[in-house]
Structures are given as C-alpha cells and as structure tokens.
Amino acid sequence: MRAPGGALERLPAAAAFHRTVGFVFDEVGSELPSKTAGELEHLQREERARHLIVSGTLRRVRECLLGAGVPFLVVKGPVLAALAYSSPRLRSYRDLDLIVPRSRFADALQAFESEGADVIDPNWRYLFDEVAGEVELTTGVDLHWHFLFSESVRRATKVRMEEIFERARRATVGGMEILTPDAPDTLIHLALHACKEGGDRLIWLKDIEQAVLNDKPSWRDVVDRALDWRVNLFVGAILLRARRVLHAPVPDEVLGALIPNRPWRRLLHSLDVLFPIDIWTGCETPATIAVRATRADAPRTLEFIGRAALSRARNGVRSGSRPAGRFTATAEARTAFLDRIASGR
Numbered sequence: 001m002r003a004p005g006g007a008l009e010r011l012p013a014a015a016a017f018h019r020t021v022g023f024v025f026d027e028v029g030s031e032l033p034s035k036t037a038g039e040l041e042h043l044q045r046e047e048r049a050r051h052l053i054v055s056g057t058l059r060r061v062r063e064c065l066l067g068a069g070v071p072f073l074v075v076k077g078p079v080l081a082a083l084a085y086s087s088p089r090l091r092s093y094r095d096l097d098l099i100v101p102r103s104r105f106a107d108a109l110q111a112f113e114s115e116g117a118d119v120i121d122p123n124w125r126y127l128f129d130e131v132a133g134e135v136e137l138t139t140g141v142d143l144h145w146h147f148l149f150s151e152s153v154r155r156a157t158k159v160r161m162e163e164i165f166e167r168a169r170r171a172t173v174g175g176m177e178i179l180t181p182d183a184p185d186t187l188i189h190l191a192l193h194a195c196k197e198g199g200d201r202l203i204w205l206k207d208i209e210q211a212v213l214n215d216k217p218s219w220r221d222v223v224d225r226a227l228d229w230r231v232n233l234f235v236g237a238i239l240l241r242a243r244r245v246l247h248a249p250v251p252d253e254v255l256g257a258l259i260p261n262r263p264w265r266r267l268l269h270s271l272d273v274l275f276p277i278d279i280w281t282g283c284e285t286p287a288t289i290a291v292r293a294t295r296a297d298a299p300r301t302l303e304f305i306g307r308a309a310l311s312r313a314r315n316g317v318r319s320g321s322r323p324a325g326r327f328t329a330t331a332e333a334r335t336a337f338l339d340r341i342a343s344g345r
Contacts, residue, residue, distance in 0.1 A: 008032070012039040019203035021047055022090035047092045054078055055174045057096050057140050060115070062176055065100070068111040073099040073168055074178045075144075075189060076207075082173050083180070084211045091210075092203065097142045101165065105145040106338040112137055125328030128337040145341065147192050156296045157230045183217035188226055191238040198288035199238050200277045208242035212249055223257045230296045232258040237268055237291050244272050264298040 011032070015024040021043045029037050054077060065072050077093035085091045100108040109119075117139040127135065133146035133154070146161055148154045168179040181189060190211060194204035211217065226232040236258030242248040243255070259265045268290065275285035293308060295301045 008036055011036055012043060015040065016043055018201050019092045020206070022092060023206070026087075026090065048089075050092070050094055051078070051089075054093055054096050054140065058173065058178070059176060060139075061096060061098065061112075061141060062178065064111050064115055065098075065108060068107055070100055070104045070108045070111065071165065072108070072179070073165065074171075074173070074180050075099060075186070076193070078173050079171055079178065079180045080186070080190075080207060080211070083171055083186075084207070084215045086210065086214055091206075095136075095140045095142055097144065099144045099146075099161070099164075102145040102161065102341060102344065105143070105341050108143060109135065109338070112139065112141065112143065115139075117141065122329040122334065124330070124333030124337045128333065128340055131340060132337075147189050148196070153196075153295075156300070159229045159231060183211070183215045184221035184225060186215060187211050187217045187222055188229075188231065188235055191235040192231060194238045195234040195291055195294055198284070198292040199241055200285075200288045202245070202278060204238070205242040205246050205248070205277075208238060209246045209248040212242075219251065219254050223254060226258055233264075233297065233301070234294050236265075237294055240265065240268055241272055241277070241291070244269065245276070245278055261298045264301075 011024065012021075015021045021040060025037075025040045025044050029040055032040070058074065058078060061072075075097045077096055081088035081091035081093070098108075117137040120136040120138055126132075130149065131151035131154075133149045134142055134144040136142050146154060147159055147164075148157065164181050164185050167182045167185060169182050171178055171180050180186065187208070190204070190207045194201075194208070197204070199205070222235070223232070226235045236255055239248070239250045239258065240255055243250045255265065259268070268287075271285075271287040271290055275287035277285075277287065289305065290301075293301055293305045295304050
C-alpha cells in the first residue's frame with residue numbers, strides 16, 4: 001500500500017481507509033517514526049476493541065434469532081477471519097453481517113427491534129422502491145435477506161439464496177456454533193460485495209486472497225455458480241484485481257471463464273494498471289467506477305456507465321450515491337416495505 005507522493009504521515013489514514021491497520025503495524029510498525037507508529041498503534045487498539053464488541057453482538061444476536069426461531073447465516077467479519085485468515089486477529093471488522101430467509105426478514109427485524117435496535121436510515125420509501133436487500137441497525141448489525149441490495153441488479157442476475165442456505169456449513173466463532181455459506185458461495189459473496197462497492201479497499205482484495213489460499217473453494221463450483229447466477233463479470237472483475245494487486249492465485253482459465261469477453265478483460269486490467277487502488281487517494285477513479293457499474297454483460301455495463309455519467313453531469317450526483325428523493329419514515333411506509341419483501345414482489 002502506497003500513500004500519495006510517499007508521504008509517510010498519510011500512512012495511518014491510508015491504512016484506516018483500506019482497513020489494513022493490523023497488517024501495516026505488524027509489518028513495518030517498528031521501523032516507523034514514533035508519531036506515525038503511535039497513530040497506527042492507537043488505530044490497532046480501536047480495531048481490537050471493535051472485535052470484542054462484535055463478538056458480544058454475535059452472542060446476543062444468536063440468542064435473539066434462535067429464540068425467535070429465525071434461521072440465519074453469518075457472513076464476512078468474524079466468521080471470515082476464523083475460516084479464511086491465517087492470522088485472524090489482523091482482519092478488521094466493524095459490524096456484524098447476517099442473512100435471513102426473505103420470508104423471515106420481518107420476523108428478524110421485529111425480534112431485533114424488541115431488543116432495542118432501530119434502523120439507522122429508515123427511509124422506507126427508498127427501501128420500498130429498491131426492494132432493499134438489507135437494512136443497517138443501530139446495534140451494529142447489517143440485516144440482509146439477499147447478497148445484492150437493489151432489485152434492478154437482482155432482476156438481471158439469478159442468485160438463489162435458498163441454495164446458499166441449503167449448502168451452508170457449520171463454523172465455530174468465539175466458542176459459538178453458527179452457520180455460514182460454503183467456501184464457493186463465500187468467495188462469490190466476497191467478490192460481489194467488493195464489486196458493488198467499487199473494489200477500492202485493500203481489505204476486500206485480502207479477503208479474496210485469504211479465502212482462495214486457506215478456505216480453498218472449488219474453482220469449478222465458483223465458475224459454475226457464478227455463470228448460472230449471471231454474476232460472473234462481478235466475480236471475475238474482483239478476482240482479476242486481487243490477482244494483480246496481491247498475486248492471489250487465481251488461474252487464467254478461471255478468469256477466462258468468468259470474463260469470456262477478452263477486450264473487456266483487457267480493459268479492466270488496463271484501468272487497474274493506470275489507476276491502481278493501492279495508491280490511496282480516497283477518490284473515485286475510472287477503475288473503481290468501471291467495477292462498481294458492472295452489470296450482467298459488458299455492453300450493459302458500458303451502457304450503465306454512460307447513463308450514470310450523464311446523470312452525474314446533469315445533477316452533480318456522485319457515482320454510487322443515493323438519488324435525492326422524499327424521505328419517508330412513517331409506520332405505513334415501513335409496513336409497505338416489509339410486506340413487499342414478504343410477498344416476494
């Protein structure tokens with residue numbers, strides 16, 4: 001990871017942005033000036049405190065959902081650190097991501113609210129329009145019923161969450177037994193999440209590298225499922241970046257199967273070379289925009305990029321930002337959103 005212009009004083013901020021504080025401090029902390037090392041050490045202590053908080057949250061969440069009879073999967077965060085990382089203590093996480101069946105989403109939300117949780121951004125009108133795949137809670141929980149947030153993206157793909165629940169494996173985290181997606185589904189989810197966020201944080205690429213090295217997903221299953229679900233370009237874009245930046249051992253034939261359009265593969269590679277994410281700027285680049293805008297195929301991706309650019313030029317809206325609209329936080333709007341989720345419409 002490189003700070004702009006090699007400015008050492010920016011290293012703590014860059015490490016915090018990329019969520020790689022533990023890795024940086026372990027690797028070079030003893031060689032840094034005392035002020036920079038002290039800032040990194042302070043950030044690392046904060047990360048360790050968050051680990052304890054999330055561990056406590058997982059214990060309470062497990063009891064809450066088991067009591068409500070709601071099945072759930074734990075993804076990313078502590079379970080990923082336990083299953084995929086050779087040094088789990090270095091993997092930072094700030095919240096707890098859970099997935100529940102779509103039909104039980106309202107039950108899970110009600111169970112959490114009964115324990116004092118609130119939705120952080122209760123714009124039910126927006127959530128209804130998007131048929132949102134998740135809500136964020138004040139208790140540090142991201143409650144999902146799908147891997148993908150927006151209905152427009154889900155409609156163009158075919159991710160079947162019921163299959164992910166059927167294939168789920170058992171894992172032990174902090175002495176607690178939980179369920180999490182199997183290794184291929186975990187890798188696909190990591191890539192989808194990173195892709196839709198622009199793939200601009202090193203920790204997301206480190207997740208990919210460590211999952212490949214230590215969780216050892218079957219490449220045949222990864223490719224077959226990604227193609228079947230029409231998310232192969234999403235997955236391929238992040239695997240390509242993880243291989244270039246961190247030398248993740250992703251075979252050529254896997255990338256070729258996931259991104260069969262060779263010109264598109266070359267374009268993504270060229271953008272990553274010209275606008276490397278490990279040179280931290282905190283700003284969007286053509287490389288992050290191209291990844292975030294990924295759709296089911298290259299032509300639709302280019303079309304979406306063009307339309308988004310035109311919209312930003314007209315409205316001054318940052319790529320990836322929420323469109324302006326009327327904020328609606330009424331009880332009626334909440335009920336309408338939850339009814340839409342439960343009905344599958």
